[in-house]
Amino acid sequence: MSVSSSVWPLIYLTEMPLLPQQVIELVSDPACGGIDVFIGSVREHTQGRRVLRLEFEAYEQMAVKEMQKIADEACSRWPVQQIAIHHRTGTLQVGEIAVIIGVAAAHRAAAFEACRFAIDELKQRVPIWKKEVFEDGEVWVAAHP
Amino acid sequence: MELNILAFGIAKDIVGARKLRYRVAAHTRVGELLEQLQRQYPALQGLNSLKVAVNSEYVGHDYQLSESDEVVLIPPVSGG
Structure with a gap:
C-alpha cells in the first residue's frame, strides 16, 4: 500500500470531492489481477429536464454501516480481495462524482460481479437521498410512483 | 410515551x-x-415506500418501540 492510501477509509461518506485514484490505490493489491471501478456521476438531464444540481443527504451512521455490510456481503459471495465504497454528500454540480466503488480480485469476473452487486445494493438500501434541482422546481428522486 | 423521531429526504x-x-x-x-x-x-x-430504522438498523412492522429508541423515517432511498 502506498503512504497516501492509508489516510482514507475503505468505506467513506464525505462532503469533499471524490477521487478515483484514491479508491484505486486503496484496493490495489499485488495478489490481484484486476480492479473494477464504478463511477456514478451527476447527469445533465432527467426525463428531458435540465438538472442544475443535485443535493445529497444521508443518515450518516447508518449509511456507513449499510455500505460496510454490502462490502462484507460481496466479499463473502465472490473471491474478491478488497472493496472500497466512497459516497459524496452535499451539493453536487453536473459532471461531479457522487459515488465510486472499487473492487480488486485475482480474476476479473469476480471483480465485475461484486462491483455490480455493490452499486445495485447501495441504490436499494443505503439511507442516502438525492434531490434533483431543476430550473423550475425540485424533486426527491424515487420518492413517488 | 414520547419517541425521538428523525426524518430524512x-x-x-x-x-x-x-x-x-x-x-x-x-x-x-x-x-x-x-x-x-x-x-x-x-x-x-403517497410515497413509494416508507421504512423505519431503529438504532441504525432496519426494523419490521412488528418491532415494539421503546422510549430510548432512535427512530428514523426512511423514504425511498436514492443514493448512487
Missing part, C-alpha cells in the same frame, strides 16, 4: 422537521406508528 419535508418528539401509546409497534403518522401527515401515504 422527502419525509423531512412532509413532517416539517428533521427531529420530532412524538407521542404514542406504550408498547406501540412500528406498523402502528406508521399508521398514526400517515393519518397525521397524509402525504406520507
Whole structure:
C-alpha cells in the first residue's frame, strides 16, 4: 500500500470531492489481477429536464454501516480481495462524482460481479437521498410512483 | 410515551422537521406508528415506500418501540 492510501477509509461518506485514484490505490493489491471501478456521476438531464444540481443527504451512521455490510456481503459471495465504497454528500454540480466503488480480485469476473452487486445494493438500501434541482422546481428522486 | 423521531429526504419535508418528539401509546409497534403518522401527515401515504430504522438498523412492522429508541423515517432511498 502506498503512504497516501492509508489516510482514507475503505468505506467513506464525505462532503469533499471524490477521487478515483484514491479508491484505486486503496484496493490495489499485488495478489490481484484486476480492479473494477464504478463511477456514478451527476447527469445533465432527467426525463428531458435540465438538472442544475443535485443535493445529497444521508443518515450518516447508518449509511456507513449499510455500505460496510454490502462490502462484507460481496466479499463473502465472490473471491474478491478488497472493496472500497466512497459516497459524496452535499451539493453536487453536473459532471461531479457522487459515488465510486472499487473492487480488486485475482480474476476479473469476480471483480465485475461484486462491483455490480455493490452499486445495485447501495441504490436499494443505503439511507442516502438525492434531490434533483431543476430550473423550475425540485424533486426527491424515487420518492413517488 | 414520547419517541425521538428523525426524518430524512422527502419525509423531512412532509413532517416539517428533521427531529420530532412524538407521542404514542406504550408498547406501540412500528406498523402502528406508521399508521398514526400517515393519518397525521397524509402525504406520507403517497410515497413509494416508507421504512423505519431503529438504532441504525432496519426494523419490521412488528418491532415494539421503546422510549430510548432512535427512530428514523426512511423514504425511498436514492443514493448512487
